[in-house]
Amino acid sequence: MDPSGVESGTxxxxxxxxxxxxxxxxxxxxxxxxxQPTGEADEPEIIYHEKVxxxxxxxxxxxxxxxxxxxxxxxxxxxxxxxPATKIKKFxxxxxxxxxxxxxxAAKKFGYYPSDDNEADALCLLEYAISKEKx
Numbered sequence: 001m002d003p004s005g006v007e008s009g010t011x012x013x014x015x016x017x018x019x020x021x022x023x024x025x026x027x028x029x030x031x032x033x034x035x036q037p038t039g040e041a042d043e044p045e046i047i048y049h050e051k052v053x054x055x056x057x058x059x060x061x062x063x064x065x066x067x068x069x070x071x072x073x074x075x076x077x078x079x080x081x082x083x084p085a086t087k088i089k090k091f092x093x094x095x096x097x098x099x100x101x102x103x104x105x106a107a108k109k110f111g112y113y114p115s116d117d118n119e120a121d122a123l124c125l126l127e128y129a130i131s132k133e134k135x
Contacts, residue, residue: 048125049080088128
């Protein structure tokens, strides 16, 4: 756990050998695990996520994973807010085309210790969401 009290990291949704659909099952199970209320935390009221804008290799996989998030959020009646990567980068660094290193530095300025650029992006999105929810 980060000193801020935020738990973060990365999750691997690679498919099991011989079962390409298993990545979507893994994603759906993970989203349910994160969303389901526990004794320690309530069900989220809203979910912010990075808006998917890709073409070419990986497009089907990303949209398939996004479909799992939409499905699970719908099961719990939780609204989704899609935020373009450029908006997250501009918020975190002041530059909408920030590179990976800049995003890692931005996450550190927010007080986090990301293990890689993916985690840094997610933590910067968290800070963006907090700023929007505070108004």
